[in-house]
Amino acid sequence: xxxxxxxxxxxxxxxxxxxxxxxxxxxxxxxxxxxxxxxxxxxxxxxxxxxxxxxxxxxxxxxxxxxxxxxxxxxxxxxxxxxxxxxxxxxxxxxxxxxxxxxxxxxxxxxxxxxxxxxxxxxxxxxxxxxxxxxxxxxxxxxxxxxxxxxxxxxxxxxxxxxxxxxxxxxxxxxxxxxxxxxxxxxxxxxxxxxxxxxxxxxxxxxxxxxxxxxxxxxxxxxxxxxxxxxxxxxxxxxxxxxxxxxxxxxxxxxxxxxxxxxxxxxxxxxxxxxxxxxxxxxxxxxxxxxxxxxxxxxxxx
Amino acid sequence: xxxxxxxxxxxxxxxxxxxxxxxxxxxxxxxxxxxxxxxxxxxxxxxxxxxxxxxxxxxxxxxxxxxxxxxxxxxxxxxxxxxxxxxxxxxxxxxxxxxxxxxxxxxxxxxxxxxxxxxxxxxxxxxxxxxxxxxxxxxxxxxxxxxxxxxxxxxxxxxxxxxxxxxxxxxxxxxxxxxxxxxxxxxxxxxxxxxxxxxxxxxxxxxxxxxxxxxxxxxxxxxxxxxxxxxxxxxxxxxxxxxxxxxxxxxxxxxxxxxxxxxxxxxxxxxxxxxxxxxxxxxxxxxxxxxxxxxxxxxxxx
Numbered sequence: 001x002x003x004x005x006x007x008x009x010x011x012x013x014x015x016x017x018x019x020x021x022x023x024x025x026x027x028x029x030x031x032x033x034x035x036x037x038x039x040x041x042x043x044x045x046x047x048x049x050x051x052x053x054x055x056x057x058x059x060x061x062x063x064x065x066x067x068x069x070x071x072x073x074x075x076x077x078x079x080x081x082x083x084x085x086x087x088x089x090x091x092x093x094x095x096x097x098x099x100x101x102x103x104x105x106x107x108x109x110x111x112x113x114x115x116x117x118x119x120x121x122x123x124x125x126x127x128x129x130x131x132x133x134x135x136x137x138x139x140x141x142x143x144x145x146x147x148x149x150x151x152x153x154x155x156x157x158x159x160x161x162x163x164x165x166x167x168x169x170x171x172x173x174x175x176x177x178x179x180x181x182x183x184x185x186x187x188x189x190x191x192x193x194x195x196x197x198x199x200x201x202x203x204x205x206x207x208x209x210x211x212x213x214x215x216x217x218x219x220x221x222x223x224x225x226x227x228x229x230x231x232x233x234x235x236x237x238x239x240x241x242x243x244x245x246x247x248x249x250x251x252x253x254x255x256x257x258x259x260x261x262x263x264x265x266x267x268x269x270x271x272x273x274x275x276x277x278x279x280x281x282x283x284x285x286x287x288x289x290x291x292x293x294x295x296x297x298x299x300x301x302x
Numbered sequence: 303x304x305x306x307x308x309x310x311x312x313x314x315x316x317x318x319x320x321x322x323x324x325x326x327x328x329x330x331x332x333x334x335x336x337x338x339x340x341x342x343x344x345x346x347x348x349x350x351x352x353x354x355x356x357x358x359x360x361x362x363x364x365x366x367x368x369x370x371x372x373x374x375x376x377x378x379x380x381x382x383x384x385x386x387x388x389x390x391x392x393x394x395x396x397x398x399x400x401x402x403x404x405x406x407x408x409x410x411x412x413x414x415x416x417x418x419x420x421x422x423x424x425x426x427x428x429x430x431x432x433x434x435x436x437x438x439x440x441x442x443x444x445x446x447x448x449x450x451x452x453x454x455x456x457x458x459x460x461x462x463x464x465x466x467x468x469x470x471x472x473x474x475x476x477x478x479x480x481x482x483x484x485x486x487x488x489x490x491x492x493x494x495x496x497x498x499x500x501x502x503x504x505x506x507x508x509x510x511x512x513x514x515x516x517x518x519x520x521x522x523x524x525x526x527x528x529x530x531x532x533x534x535x536x537x538x539x540x541x542x543x544x545x546x547x548x549x550x551x552x553x554x555x556x557x558x559x560x561x562x563x564x565x566x567x568x569x570x571x572x573x574x575x576x577x578x579x580x581x582x583x584x585x586x587x588x589x590x591x592x593x594x595x596x597x598x599x600x601x602x603x604x
Contacts, residue, residue, distance in 0.1 A: 187565055188573050194566035198541055219566070223573060224580035225558075232562035235534045236541035239500055256527075260534035263489055264496035264521070271490050271525060278526035 002176050004139050004211050006062060006092040009111040013061050013092050015179060015211050015244045020267045021234075021258050022062060022244035024094055024115075024213065025055030028081065029066035037069045040077055045084050052085045058249040063089065064117060065106070066096035075105035082106050094141070094246070100128045107136050115139045117246075118181065119168075121146035121160035130171040139177040140168070141213060144200075150183055154196045157182060158203055165208060176211070179244070180204050184214045186221035187229065193219060194233060198240040205241040216245040231257030238265055304478045306441050306513050308364060308394040311413040315363050315394050317481060317513050317546045322569045323536075323560050324364060324546035326396055326417075326515065327357030330383065331368035339371045342379055347386050354387045360551040365391065366419060367408070368398035377407035385411050396443070396548070402430045409438050417441045419548075420483065421470075423448035423462035432473040441479040442470070443515060446502075452485055456498045459484060460505055467510060478513070481546070482506050486516045488523035489531065495521060496535060500542040507543040518547040533559030540567055 003016035015022050028051050030037035036047050055063055065085055067077035078097055085093060095106040096117040103116060118141035119129040133140045142164040144150075144157040151157055161180045168178050182200040185193040197219075201212050219233045220226035231253040234245060238261040247254060259277060262268045305318035317324050330353050332339035338349050350367075357365055367387055369379035380399055387395060397408040398419040405418060420443035421431040435442045444466040446452075446459040453459055463482045470480050484502040487495040499521075503514050521535045522528035533555040536547060540563040549556060561579060564570045 191568045191572070195568050223565075224577060228558050229562050229565060229576075232534075232537045232559055233566050235537045235559075236563060236566055239538035239541040256530050257534055257537075260531050261538060263525075263531060264535050264538055266493045266497050270493070274531075275526060 002205075002209050002211050004115075004176055004179055005113065006094075006115050006139055007112040008086060008090050008092045011090045011092060011112075015213070017205065017211070017241065017243060018267065019243060020262050020273075021238055021242075023060045023249045023258065024062040024064050024244060024246040025051075025058075025060035026064050026215065026217070026246045026248050027051040027055055027250070028063060028085065029096065030069050031066065037072075040067060040081070041069050041072045043080075045081060048081050049084055049088050052089050055249050056089045056091055059255060060091065060249040062092050062094060062115070062244075064094040064096050064246050066117075067102065068097060068099075074099055074102040078102045079105040079109045083109050086111055100132070103129065103132060107132065107138065113138055115141060115179065117141040118143045119164060121164050123147070126164065126167045130168055130173065133168070133177070134171040134173050139179060140173070141181050142168070142178050143181045144183055152190070154182075154200050154203075157196075157200060158208075161204060161210070162208060165210060175209055179211045179213050180208075181214050182212060184216060184218045184233075186223075187219050187233075188222045194236065197242075198236060201237060201240045201242045211244065212242045213244040213246060214242070216247045227251040227253040230254055234258055235261035235264075238262070304507075304511050304513055306417075306478055306481055307415065308396075308417050308441055309414040310388060310392050310394045313392045313394060313414075317515070319507065319513070319543065319545060320569065321545060322564050322575075323540055323544075325362045325551045325560065326364040326366050326546060326548040327353075327360075327362035328366050328517065328519070328548045328550050329353040329357055329552070330365060330387065331398065332371050333368065342369060342383070343371050343374045345382075347383060350383050351386055351390055354391050357551050358391045358393055361557060362393065362551040364394050364396060364417070364546075366396040366398050366548050368419075369404065370399060370401075376401055376404040380404045381407040381411045384408050388413055402434070405431065405434060409434065409440065415440055417443060417481065419443040420445045421466060423466050425449070428466065428469050432470055432475065435470070435479070436473040436475050441481060442475070443483050444470070444480050445483045446485055454492070456484075456502045456505075459498075459502060460510075463506060463512070464510060467512060477511055481513045481515050482510075483516050484514060486518060486520045486535075488525075489521050489535075490524045496538065499544075500538060503539060503542045503544045513546065514544045515546040515548060516544070518549045529553040529555040532556055536560055537563035537566075540564070 003014050006013050065081050067081050094115040094117045097103050116133050116138050120143045144160040146160050165175050165178050187193045220229035235257045263271050263274050305316050308315050367383050369383050396417040396419045399405050418440050422445045446462040448462050467477050467480050489495045522531035537559045565573050565576050
């Protein structure tokens with residue numbers, strides 16, 4: 001029954017075993033988005049604002065905010081982006097950086113209880129990030145790799161996650177505030193990538209009692225019709241007990257798969273969200289359409 | 303590593319833990335199909351033939367054949383249907399009836415090793431069906447209900463399945479020749495229906511070592527956009543270890559979900575079937591399309 005509570009100034013989101021799936025919008029990230037990187041570097045945050053609004057309208061209950069741009073002042077940019085996003089949306093945020101000073105700058109301006117993204121199992125990283133998480137009463141994404149890199153052996157990744165959870169406890173951070181990312185590899189490059197994640201999610205939940213999340217779109221990298229692979233991956237991850245993911249909420253296949261998986265996991269009371277989504281006569285579709293028509297309406301507020 | 307081998311005169315299909323998912327086409331069944339029932343009763347099997355061919359073209363690796371029509375000579379009709387289907391397709395069949403004489407008539411004309419659908423945990427039914435299965439060296443679908451009906455308690459359903467597996471063993475039937483149907487309820491009527499099946503499939507596989515199958519379309523009964531629910535259910539069932547289902551292979555959402563789940567379960571070597579399906583430039587679609595274009599090309603032959 002582990003529940004991770006994340007909040008903005010006015011809204012709480014709960015990531016939990018028996019909760020509807022939480023989509024954390026991944027779009028506000030200049031990595032691999034040249035135009036966005038250039039604009040942010042030049043102080044133009046209009047695309048950040050538009051992406052924030054669009055993702056929330058598409059159903060994201062949280063947003064990840066990253067400002068990792070080479071040769072830019074990342075702490076200042078991240079703080080600016082967070083202030084802006086919090087001024088135009090009310091969803092809680094994940095503050096995403098591998099630079100401790102950027103995390104600090106982001107936390108300093110954040111209103112509410114953020115999700116810090118991320119800490120790894122590297123001792124040096126844990127010693128810098130965990131005190132910050134503890135000091136601000138935040139939650140944290142724990143990525144299951146360490147000094148030796150990302151192991152292909154899921155048992156090793158489980159042990160790394162366990163090490164982080166124990167180190168967090170030593171800093172006074174509850175295991176409910178540690179959300180483990182088991183790391184998702186492209187299935188096109190590694191045929192066992194799916195099975196590994198499903199087994200790890202189950203173990204992390206049953207043996208370690210922690211919530212999980214992941215960067216899900218990575219799984220379909222390089223494949224045709226990739227959003228169908230990503231959506232199916234998420235439904236299978238939900239069947240294995242994963243309660244959240246960092247993804248783009250903008251694709252119909254992904255949205256439909258998550259909503260259907262919530263129905264089948266028993267997380268959509270009386271199928272209300274599903275029926276509302278696919279039966280709304282004003283939404284222009286009606287029965288049988290797999291395309292989404294407008295924003296997802298279900299809530300996750302506690 | 304349980305593997306259930308079913309065959310026609312010329313083709314083998316293997317249902318197994320580490321095998322691609324087996325779609326057993328459900329369409330040749332007059333239950334709820336008034337026109338088909340009327341035609342079959344009058345000796346017109348043209349629709350049976352068309353449905354057989356269409357389902358195999360759509361990717362069904364096996365076909366279920368049922369001739370349950372009130373006030374008709376079911377044994378004669380079932381035998382006739384089976385002969386016809388075996389004359390126009392080469393896939394192995396599931397011989398489907400609740401009447402022992404119809405099963406006997408079907409088996410008598412069948413070429414190969416059939417899947418007998420079904421036996422329940424009712425003592426009287428087991429005593430009639432299991433000797434027939436043993437005598438013909440067939441495989442059998444075991445439905446986990448008994449004299450007391452269908453329990454809503456998955457532990458009871460597990461015990462019923464166990465009882466059938468043990469009774470089968472007493473008749474000399476290997477557990478690899480018993481394919482358990484954990485029974486799928488409509489999720490719209492029973493919010494725990496999905497979770498129950500996923501948990502049962504896992505237990506049946508891990509504790510009892512048996513393959514599973516189910517009538518999957520029942521799960522989405524009464525819901526809008528139902529094929530998306532059925533497809534997502536199947537991907538979640540595959541994540542839980544279910545290797546086959548009795549379904550209509552005619553819906554794109556179902557086909558795509560199964561193919562994607564096979565990729566993610568590591569059952570589509572190098573994603574070959576997926577890439578072939580969605581990248582084939584001659585198929586008129588190309589990247590991004592979720593619709594299927596022609597028959598599924600992957601095989602399951604051993």
